[in-house]
Amino acid sequence: MKTNITIIAIVLLFTLQVNAQQLNQEISKDGEIPYLLGKIDKSGLEGDNYTSWFTKNHEDYEPNTAIINTIASDLKSYSITLFMGTWCGDSKKEVPRLYKVLEACNFPMDQLTVVAVSRERNMYKQSPQHEEAGLNIHRVPTIIFYKDGNEINRIVEHPVKSFEEDIQNIITVNDYESNYQIVAAVDDILKKKGIRGLKKKRKKLLKKYKDEVTSMFELNTYGRILYGTNRVDEAIAVFKFNTELFPNEPRTFMSLANTLGVSGKKEDAIKVLEDAIKLHPDNEDLKKNLEVIKSN
Numbered sequence: 001m002k003t004n005i006t007i008i009a010i011v012l013l014f015t016l017q018v019n020a021q022q023l024n025q026e027i028s029k030d031g032e033i034p035y036l037l038g039k040i041d042k043s044g045l046e047g048d049n050y051t052s053w054f055t056k057n058h059e060d061y062e063p064n065t066a067i068i069n070t071i072a073s074d075l076k077s078y079s080i081t082l083f084m085g086t087w088c089g090d091s092k093k094e095v096p097r098l099y100k101v102l103e104a105c106n107f108p109m110d111q112l113t114v115v116a117v118s119r120e121r122n123m124y125k126q127s128p129q130h131e132e133a134g135l136n137i138h139r140v141p142t143i144i145f146y147k148d149g150n151e152i153n154r155i156v157e158h159p160v161k162s163f164e165e166d167i168q169n170i171i172t173v174n175d176y177e178s179n180y181q182i183v184a185a186v187d188d189i190l191k192k193k194g195i196r197g198l199k200k201k202r203k204k205l206l207k208k209y210k211d212e213v214t215s216m217f218e219l220n221t222y223g224r225i226l227y228g229t230n231r232v233d234e235a236i237a238v239f240k241f242n243t244e245l246f247p248n249e250p251r252t253f254m255s256l257a258n259t260l261g262v263s264g265k266k267e268d269a270i271k272v273l274e275d276a277i278k279l280h281p282d283n284e285d286l287k288k289n290l291e292v293i294k295s296n
Contacts, residue, residue, distance in 0.1 A: 022038055022039065022128075023038075023039055023040065023041065023044070024036060024040045024041065024043065024044030024047070025037050025038050025040075025128075026044075026047070026049070027118075033049075033087065034049045035085070035086045035087045035116070035118075035119060036050070036086045036116040037116050037117070037118055037127065037128060038115065038116060038127050038128050038129065039113070039114065039115055039116075039127075039129075039131075040114050040115070040116045041109075041114060042099060042109075044116075045086070045095070045096075045099075049086075050086055053092045053096070054092070054095070054096050055096075056096075057092065057093060057096035057097060058096035058097070058099060058100050061096065061097040061100045061101075063100055063101050063104045063163075063164055064162065064164045064165075065104075067164040067165060067168055068101070068104045068105055068164060070168065071105060071164065071167055071168050071171060072104075072105040072106060072107075074171050074172075075102075075105050075107055075167065075171055076105075076106075076107060076108060076111075077147060078111070078145050078146060078147050078152070078171065079111040079112075079113070079145075079146045079147075080102075080107075080111065080112050080113070080143060080144065080145055080146070081112075081113045081114075081115070081131075081143075081144045081146065082095070082098065082112065082113070082114045082115070082141060082142070082143050082144075083115050083117055083125075083127075083131075083132055083135075083137045083140050083141060083142045083143075083144075084114065084115070084116055084117070084140050084141040085116065085117050085118075085119060085125070085140045085141075086116055087119045088119075088140050088141070090139075090140065090141060090157050090158055091140050091141045093158075094141050094157075094158050094159075094163075095141055097163060098141070098143060098163055101163045101164055101167070113131075115127050115131045115132065117132060117137070117140060121228075122228070123228075124224065124225070124228050125137055125138070125140060125225060125228075126228070126229070133229075136183070136184070136187045137225070138180070138183055138221055138222045138225045139156050139157040139179070139180060139221065140157070141155075141157065141158075142154055142155070142156050142157070143155040143156075145167075145170055145171070152170060152171075152174060153170045153174055153176050153178070154178055155167075155170075155178055156178040156179045156180050157179050157180070158179065160176070160177070160178065160179065180218050180222075181209075181212070182205070182209045182212070182213045182218055182219060182245075183218055183219065183222045185205065185208075185209075186198065186205070186219065186222070186238060186241070187222070189201055190234050190237075195233060195234060195237045198237050198238075198241065199237070202241060202244070205241070206244060206245060209245065210245065213245060216242055216245070216246040216249045216251060216252050219238055219239075219241065219242040219245065220239070220242060220251075220252065220255055222238060223235045223238040223239045223242065223255065223259070224255075226238060227259060232259070232263050235259055236256065236259055236260060236263065239252070239255045239256035239259055240256055242255070242256070243256055243272075243276075247279065250276060250280050250283045250285060250286050251285075253272055253273060253275075253276035253286065254273070254276075254285065254286065254289050256269075256272050257269040257270075257272040257273045257276075257289060257290075257293060258289070258293075260272065261293045261296065266293065266296070269293050270290065270293060270294060273286055273289055273290040273293065274290065277290065
């Protein structure tokens with residue numbers, strides 16, 4: 001019995017050590033700026049390679065005391081999951097401010113989960129344990145608010161107004177709409193109705209968002225995430241829709257063509273670029289892209 005207890009104790013100690021090692025894991029490569037990966041906490045963000053931006057932006061931010069007083073109590077009934085990148089400019093700016101607001105609310109930090117995602121091409125905006133899987137994490141930071149295990153709402157990349165005002169809306173009337181609503185709409189359609197559903201909703205989406213979406217990169221980044229998580233056909237469908245949303249942006253056609261090309265659909269890729277050149281006959285990047293795909 002004593003031997004069994006000893007073995008159990010050793011296994012438990014080893015497990016605790018492994019878990020401790022996983023927190024605030026730092027990726028460091030020669031000649032590159034280090035970054036945190038996986039689950040982290042504030043102590044990791046105050047580490048030597050991150051404190052210069054975290055501490056400054058944390059100290060510089062002054063939360064709205066009046067709003068803090070109205071949200072502090074109710075906010076404690078929520079749990080929050082934050083996805084960020086220590087390599088990301090928006091995360092460096094916004095995450096210290098979020099911490100400042102949560103601390104002003106005396107928010108229980110054991111109800112905050114922070115996941116640092118990768119910047120590497122083959123793991124872009126993913127984490128080792130894939131906590132982001134199925135959550136449509138296409139921009140960081142993304143702050144998700146949960147109650148009773150259900151997502152209530154989220155703040156994407158940066159607050160629409162301020163963290164205090166956005167949180168106040170989320171935990172009261174909750175008619176809050178985060179940034180990148182086009183991505184939220186497309187992702188919801190793909191999850192519920194698939195690519196066929198996106199094709200059916202295409203005209204309605206174009207009519208609704210044609211004048212609201214200001215940058216081709218909203219869907220382009222989302223398409224890149226889909227491709228990076230092996231949702232290749234969905235990525236192609238999104239890139240194709242983006243060419244309809246932004247026909248005057250040659251880069252939308254190149255994103256579509258390149259994804260078709262690397263997916264073994266060379267002839268489709270060539271046709272996309274040839275049609276794009278008819279729309280943009282003076283664009284040299286499209287012509288070069290076409291030459292590259294034809295030569296492969």
